[in-house]
Amino acid sequence: MSDLTHLDEAGAARMVDVGHKPATERRAVAGGRIAMSREAAAAIRDGAVAKGDVLAVARIAGIMAAKRTADLIPLCHPLPLTSVEVALTIEDDGVAVTATATTTGQTGVEMEAMVATSTALLTLYDMAKAIDKGMIIEVVRLLSKTGGKSGDWFAPA
Numbered sequence: 001m002s003d004l005t006h007l008d009e010a011g012a013a014r015m016v017d018v019g020h021k022p023a024t025e026r027r028a029v030a031g032g033r034i035a036m037s038r039e040a041a042a043a044i045r046d047g048a049v050a051k052g053d054v055l056a057v058a059r060i061a062g063i064m065a066a067k068r069t070a071d072l073i074p075l076c077h078p079l080p081l082t083s084v085e086v087a088l089t090i091e092d093d094g095v096a097v098t099a100t101a102t103t104t105g106q107t108g109v110e111m112e113a114m115v116a117t118s119t120a121l122l123t124l125y126d127m128a129k130a131i132d133k134g135m136i137i138e139v140v141r142l143l144s145k146t147g148g149k150s151g152d153w154f155a156p157a
Contacts, residue, residue, distance in 0.1 A: 016075070016077075016107075021106040021107070021149065022106070023104055023105050023106055024104065024105075024106075024147050024148055025102070025103075025104050025146075025147050026102065026103050026104070026105060026107075026108050026109050026145070026146065026147035026148055027100065027101070027102045027109065027144075027145065027146045027147060028100070028101050028102075028108060028109045028110040028112065028113040028114075028142065028144065028145040028146075029098060029099070029100045029113055029142075029143040029144045029145075030098070030099050030110070030113035030114045030116070030117040030140065030141065030142050030143060031096065031097065031098045031099075031117060031139070031140070031141065031143050032096075032097050032117045032118065032120075032121050032137065032138070032139055032140035032141070033091075033094050033095070033096045033097070033121075033137075033138050033139050034094050034095050034097075034121050034124050034125060034135050034136065034137050034138070035093060035094040035135060035136045035138060036093060036094050036095070036128065036131075036132045036134075036135040036136075037093070037131070037132040037134070037135075038092055038093055039131060039132065040128045040131040040132040040135065041090060041091065041092060041093055041094060041095065043128065043131055044090055044095065044124075044127075044128060045090045049127055049128055049130075049131065050130065051127045051128075051130075052127075054123075054124060054127040054128060055088050055090075055095075057123055057127055058086070058088060058095075058097070058120040058121075058123040058124045058127065059086045059088060059120065061119050061120055061122075061123040062084070062086035062097070062099055062116040062117065062119050062120030062123070063084045063085075063086055063116065064119075065115045065116050065118075065119030065120075066081060066084040066099065066101050066112040066113070066115055066116035067081060067084070067112075068115075069111050069112045069115045072115060073111055073115070076111050077105075077106075077107050079103050079105055079107070079109060079112065080103060080104075080105065081101055081102065081103050081109065081112060082102050082103050082104060083100070083101070083102040084099065084100070084101050084102075084112070084116060085099065085100045086098070086099045086116055086117075086120050087099075087100075088120065088124075095121075095124055097117050097120045097121055097124075098117070098143070099113045099114075099116035099117040099120065100113060101113040101116060107148070108145055108147070108148050109145075110142050110145050113142070114140065114141075114142060117140055118137075118140055121137045121140065122137070125137065141155060142155060143155050
C-alpha cells in the first residue's frame with residue numbers, strides 16, 4: 001500500500017523488523033531552546049531558583065528520558081544506549097539544549113536524542129515556571145545523525 005516503513009500492506013501501523021540489519025555504530029545529536037525572561041535566565045545561571053539546581057535536574061531528566069524513548073513513542077525499538085549526553089548553555093534570554101545519543105545497533109538513535117532534548121526543555125520550564133510562565137520551547141530538531149544504511153546526515157546551517 002505504501003512505501004512508509006511503519007505501515008503494513010493493509011495500512012495498519014507496525015513496528016519495523018530490523019532483525020536482518022547489521023549492527024553498526026550510530027550517533028544522533030538533537031538541539032532545542034527555551035526562551036525566557038532575562039530574570040529567569042539569570043536565576044538559573046546564579047543558582048537562585050527555589051526548586052534547586054535547574055541545570056542538573058534538566059540534564060538528568062534528559063538522560064532518563066532517552067533511556068525510556070521506546071516507552072513513550074509507540075513504534076520505536078528499545079535500544080541499548082551506549083552513551084547519552086545532555087549539554088545546557090545558559091544565554092541572556094534562554095537556555096539551549098543539545099543531546100547526543102549513541103548505540104551500536106540495528107536502528108538509529110534520532111528519537112532518543114530528540115526525546116532527551118524535549119524532556120530537558122520541559123524540565124527547565126517546570127523548574128523555572130514560578131519565575132516566568134511565558135517561557136517558549138522552540139526549535140527542537142535533529143542536528144545530525146551518523147551510521148546506518150542511510151549514512152550520515154547533517155541539518156542545514
